[in-house]
Amino acid sequence: MARTSGWQAALIALSIRRRGVVLALAVLLAALAVNVARTASTDVFPEFAAKMVKVQTEATGLSPEQVELLVTNPLEAASSGLLGVKQVASKSLPGISILKLYFEADTQLQEDRWRVAQHLASVHLPAGIGPPRLIPLTSSTGTVLMAGLSSHRKSLMDLQSIAQWDIRPQLMAVPGVANVLVFSQQVRALQVRVDPQALQRFHLDLQQVQAATQHATGLLGAGFMPTPQQRVLLVSHGAADTPQALAATVLRATPDGAITLGDVAQVGYASLPAIGGASISGQPAVILKIQESYGANTLAVTRGVQAVLQRHRAALAAQGIALHAKLFRPADFITIAMRNVRDSLVLGALLVVLVIALTLLDWRAALISSLAIPLSLLAAVTVLVWMGVTLNVMTLGGLAIAIGVVVDDAVIDVENILRRLRANAAAAQPQPSLRVVLGACLEVRGAVVYATAAVLLVIVPILLLPGLSGRLFAPLAQAYALSVLASLAVALTVTPALSALLLAGRDHRLHTPAPVRIAQRGYGALLHRLLPHWLPAALITLLLVGGAALLARGMGGSFLPPLQEGQYIVHMRLAPGASIQASLDEGARVTQALERLPQVRLVAQHTGRATLSPDASGTQSSSLDVNLKPGADSAQALAAIERVLGGFAGASFRVNSFLTERMDNTVTSGAGAPLVVHVLGNHLHTLDAVAARVASVLSRLPTATGVQLQAPPGVPQLDISLDAQALRRWGLQPLPVLQTIQTAFAGSITGTVFHGAVPVPVRVVLDRSARSNPQALGDLLIRTPTLGFVPLSQLARISAASGPSDIRHLGGQREQTVLASTTSANLTGFVQRARAAIARQVQLPPGVTLQFEGEAAQRSATLQRLGVDVLGVLAGLILLLSIALGRRPHAREGHAATPLQAASTTTRQVLLVLLSVPTAWAGGVFAAWLGGGVLSLGAVIALLALMGISLRNAILIFAHAAQLQREQGLDWNTDTLQRAVADRLAAIVMTSLVTALGVLPLSLGLHAPGREIEGPMAVALLGGLLTSLLYNLFVLPSLALRFGVAHPRNQAPE
Structure with a gap:
């Protein structure tokens, strides 16, 4: 019986003895896992957003410079020293x-919000x-749905x-x-539009109108009124809540009669000043x-x-209002994406x-091996759900990639059990079949x-990825690791129990399955001819890796490929x-132009900002949500959209998909573009x-598109500089004058009336004719x-000027931001060409x-972090392989190896095993090149996963060769290596084959929704x-024969 650690032997033996209990527990756990998976969040x-707390402060009537000075700077100063804050960004716009505040990844978001609220309360x-x-x-x-209302009958x-x-x-709710x-x-308000000539005629001012309106x-x-027996609540009525009642409000009583609001103003319903707007298919909505x-x-x-x-x-329909319930619904993309990945899995x-x-040609053996897939994957899903991880395309992708390793544990066991049972059946004195099953399991364990x-070691760098990369790919690595661990548990418990139940005691006087026998015979003949020719094999490998x-x-x-969401966002700026x-x-x-495209179903626009909006956009900024027709080709649609937009010279445009933009926002402090250049200074x-110079340089690059300044200067404004001497001469103070200006042009909200449960603000402002041109000021x-x-x-002194549309800060400095995209x-x-061009042409x-x-x-940044972590992984692999390959004596013709020879042999074999890694990477690079010529981050992650799979097969070859030497006294020669590889041929080929088949469906639809990231990984x-x-089957044996064992000086490998 093969020597192994005591706990594994005890666990496998227990599983064989109590196989009924083990299988019953497996069924119960599988049922529990199915229920957990059915109710899991998808x-x-x-969740890929950075930990960020956003604070909004209204400062009605103030310019961006005033908002920066009076609001933003004090808030930044109070927040920058908060525990866990890694970056502070701000935006000062007119009136807001x-x-x-961006926090470190290891902080708790709710605690971050509480600390921010505590600090800001003292400002x-x-x-x-x-x-x-x-x-x-x-x-x-962010957005879970966009709906709209439109009507030809309602305002x-x-x-x-x-x-x-x-x-x-x-x-x-x-x-x-x-x-x-x-x-x-339009937002309804009860407005008092004051006639300045009437005010002068009656010797009144705006402050008196404000006060009267408020009263x-x-x-x-x-x-309430207390009485001896009860308390009676007093409810007052009489506030003016209609235009007629408000117009009758008395401003001043005179001998000739009362002067009312109606004498100096028009009172009626009108809209508040527009801060935003919307349309559906070009119609107001x-x-x-x-x-x-x-x-x-x-x-x-x-x-x-x-x-x-x-x-x-x-x-709504009864009132003549059309409800547009699906202007934008990410759930459609989620459903399609999850279905595609689930079907691929x-x-x-x-x-x-x-x-x-x-391959096995034995339904019992196939059943035992195949059951490892649902048991392991369901166990992994259960643990993921308990960890709070949603089921998404990344976790499902991790499960799909793990299928090969998951089933491999069971296949190796079952294949070895069958081989040992056949050998035992042919022996002169057969052993009890349960003992054979136990020995076969321990032999490979x-x-x-x-x-x-x-x-598991090679995926640690994925778990340690920082930023957006980590938040996206860590769940994939977690799903992969949990599946592998679950498969190991299944191989130690369920597989031996099922093998004892279904395979032990049967007549195994059968030959090896024909496919395996034919493959072993053909491979053995080919390997026999190739084994002595190690130099050509090494040169071919070197050329492959170097190329x-x-x-x-x-x-x-690229960081991420384009996502096939069926929708694009067009950012338009005038x-x-x-x-x-x-x-x-x-x-x-x-x-109108976009909806003429054959790929476009509908376009909805919203501009400025919404009522009670947490985001602030200028009146010159709009977003147009372009819904594509089902089945429309996204790439063709994008090209057509950009051609249409190129015909509008009066605006600048930037096109992105919704989720891609959200990810861009995460890595660009909210800028939301593939390339962002922050210009920092004072x-x-x-x-x-x-x-402007940077934007000019970027716009001249061949594939650049959507180049624009995020905060363009040149907003027209009128500067009002009060004359202190004139104020003294007229006996005025600055604040009342400024309040009059604010009420006249911005308007003042003096109260609220209610129409049922609907609040309607009351606003006092000058009549539009008195505030519609600079002369009126x-x-x-x-x-x-x-x-x-x-x-x-x-x-x-009133003078025309221009100012910033908004003022932005990043890290305590003022900034101007240049956004750019590319068609490449x-x-x-x-980005490399852009940075080089800016360095040459822009003098800072x-x-x-x-x-x-x-x-x-x-x-x-991700690749740099991976490079550092992979070095650590290589060190760990060398240690692991040294332990795995240095656990047995080496013998040749009765001569025991010296300690120095044993150490040299272990080092040689470790290096030969590690050579499988660059060989696997080379294949991945060539496949990525054939698949589009772009090495995406997903493809890089796949290269890491390949490390473990390639090492796994190489370890099996050397471990089995050592076992043959140890148990059967064989020498390190051609026959031993051929037998070692031939015995493990089925396991090695099936490991690679089942892993390939597990991800093959993902690779067939590279551009299908949900497969955009996993597709390049699969390729x-x-x-x-x-x-x-190819390396493990043909190159490794040749190199192992020549360099795998350190021989005495007077001996050489046969």
Whole structure:
């Protein structure tokens, strides 16, 4: 019986003795795992967003410079020293500040939010500025659904009211919904539009109008009346809640009668100033953007949201309102992607089972080997779910890649058991079959355990990947590792128990299965001729590895391939300062052109920002969601979309898919482009000039597209500089003058009236005719303490100017950002050319630095980290292999090896085993080149997985050769090596074959939804498996015969 560690022998022996109990437990655990898998949360990708807390602060009426000075800088100063904060980014826009705090990966997000809230509560901001507000926590994908309302009978104000106050509360009640944003150009308000001439005629000012409006619409509780027996609640009514009632409000009583609001203003319903807008197929509409909570089940949330919308459909239709319930629904892509990967997994498993059955030609042996697949994968899924990992394309991909190793453990055991049972049946004195089963299991268990340890060791670098790479690929590695560990447990328990039940005691006086026998005979004859020719074999291997290395240096690289989501987002930007209406008009023209494309189903646009929105976009910015028709080719659609957009010269465009953009946001501090160049410094004009030069350089690159400044300068503005001497002369103070300007042009919200449960703000503002041109600003009448009026032009200097659309900070410095995309699949090559061109053509002023971010930078950082970690893995592998291959004596013709010879032999064999790694990598590189010429990050991850598989087979060969030497006293010669490889031929070939078949379905649909990442991985695996198999079967034996054992000086290998 083969020597192995005591615990393995005891466990296998126990499993054979108590095989009924073991199999019953296996069935119960499998049933539990099936139930866990059925109820598991599913998504297309793992939660990949960085740990970030977003803070929004309203500062109505302030310019970006004022927001930066009064709001953003104090908040940044208070937050930068927080425990765990690794980067601070901010954005100061007109009237709003957005602060983003990025935390280290090992922090707890809820604790991070609590600490931020505690710190910000102590920040004192100027009067009139709202409190800092933490934005609701959303998932990586963010948007779970976009729906819209449109009507030819109802106004946009009516639609907005229905969306905001009827539909939104019910959507917010759906479990997993974090926020619902409502985009509408019009929001109903009860407006008091003041005539400045009437104010002058009646000697009134805007402050008096404000006060009267506030008094008229105020609502206070009256308290209660106590009586001896009860307490009676007093409910007051009488606030002006209609235009007629508000217009009748008295401003001043005179002998000639009361002066009312209606005498100096028009009172009626109108829209608040537009901060955003929306359209569907170019027609005005209201859009609801439903955002998902962090960690929520996307499919479950989508079902809940759709149920709410469906309940409203009939009532909306009765009012002449069309409900567009599927403007954007990521659940469709998730469903298709998961189905494709799941089908690939199932098909791969079926192919593996078929090959096992055809190879072993024994239904019992095939059943035992095949059962390892569902048992191991279900066990891995159960542990993943208990760990809180969602089932997604990455975890399913890890399971698919693991199928080969999973079934290999069982195949090696079963194949060896059958071989030993046949040999025992032919022996003169057969042993009890259960003893033979136990011995056969133990015979291979030592080598398999070491081989499994090598497989697990090589995926450690994937588990240690930082940033987005780690969040995406770690679940794949976890699924792979758990499957391998589960297969080891199955091989130690279930496989021996089933073998004892189904194989022991049967008549095994049968020959080896014909396929195996034919393969062994043909392979043995070929190997016999090739064994002496080690030099040609070594040269061919060297050429293969060297050619692959040269090819890899010239291949393109990408972080992630394009995702086939069936939808694109077109970011459109007009000139700085463009109005909402101008953005919607241009968007309507773009929509009309896009919807003429045969691939496009529908286009929905939203511009600016939504009511209560956590994101702030300027009025010149729009997003157009382009829905493709089912079955449309994404690449052709993208090319057609970009051709259409090229015909619109009045706007700049950038096209991306939804999930790709979310990932880009994660690696670019929210910029959301494949290439981001941060221009960092202190002076805005200098940063704008350098950024413009960088953009010019990038736009001239052959494959560049979508080049634009993220915060373009040149927003038109009127600067109002109050004259201190003039103010003193008229007896005025600055603040009342500024308040009058704010009320006149921005408007002041003085109260709220209610129409049922719907709140309607009350706004005081100058009539539009008095504030529609620059001259009107100078003509604004300011009331003096002497009850006279003076035009603003006599109190201030008013001049036309231009300013920034927003001011951004990164790491405590001001920044201007340049965004760029490329039409080339070789993103790495494009970024290298871009950086070289910028270095040659852009001269940086003192104090200005450049920082590059994007997919290429993330890929480079990932590869650097992998390079360092792989060195550590190699050191671990050398130690592991030294233990595995140095555990037995070496003998030749009765001469025991000296310690020095034994150490030399172990070192030689370790090196020969490790040579299988670059050979496997070479095959993977050639396959990636044939599959498109781009070495994606997924393909690089596949090369790591190949390390373990190639080492596994090489270990089996040397371990079995050592066993033959130890147990049968054979020498290290041609016959021993031929026998060692021939005995393990079926196991080695089946290891590679079943692994290849397990991933083959993934490689057949490289561009199908869900296979975009695993497809290139599968292609690289297939190529590496082929070259690794050829090396282990033909090259390794030749090199092992020549260099595998350190002989005495007077001896040589036969």
